[in-house]
Amino acid sequence: MKKFNSLHFNLVMMLVCLISLSIVFQSCKRTSEKTSEKIIEKSLGDDAEVDIDDEKVVIKTDEGTFTTDATMNSWPKEAPGEVPEFKFGDVIAVTTQEVDDADNWVVIFENVPANALQDYKETLESEGFTISFTTTAGTGGHLAAEKGKIAVMLMAGEGNATVTIGSNN
Template sequence: MRHSNKFNLKHIMMLLFLVSATAIFESCKKAAEKTTEKMIEKSIGDKAKVDIDNEKVTIETEEGTFTTDATVHSWPDEAPEEVPEFAEGKVMSVSTQEMDDTKNWVVIFEEVPQTALQNYKKELEAKGFKINYTTVAGTGGHLAAEKGKLNVMVMVGDGNATVTIGSQP
């Protein structure tokens, strides 16, 4: 019986140690996030509000809001329906920017095939977008397209892609 109590006491002590270590780690992490937030706020201006939560950063200023989230790994739900989803590759992060009445999305991809740019160009044209220009060089290229108050810019190269969507009032 006595041996059993020591065994339980060891487990309890180990559990308390792990809980304490986790609490200290989280406390240090939050302190680092707050320090970084203050540094960004000072560099932008004291009227900026910065919120860092793990891999999500939100910056609010008088001009608008910028959010980037590396935990989002899918096409943004709030992107305009007229813009076809870029479905080739794996989403790495999504950023949004709201200023006045304009809204922009930047979606970053990896594992993108070389055919992605030409495939997406066809999808944009099928949705009624006017292709303003397309440049293809080596393993990459970029294009710009517009439809009404929507602008889409795509850059593809070396297995990566960035899709930028702009929506004006």
């Protein structure tokens, strides 16, 4: 019976230690986030409101809101419907910015095939976008397109891509 109690006691103590460590690490993480929030708020001015939560950062000022979310792994639903979805690769992060009368989205991709730039250019053209310019270098390149008050830019290369969408309301 004494052996069982000793084993039971050791397991309970190990569990208490693990829970304590978990609480300490979580507390340190939250303290770090709060410290970072205060530093960003001070650098932007006292009117800035910053919220950091794991891999998501939201900054609100009088001029607008900036959000970056590394946990968002899909095409932003808020992006203008006229912009065709870039379906070449995997979304790894999305950033949105709402300032005055303009909205912007930046969508970052990985595992993008080499033909994505040309294929997306053709998709944009088929949706009525005018291609302002295209630059290619090696396996990558850059393009800019416009349609009314919407601008789309794509930078792609080496298996990565960034699609930037701007819309003036």
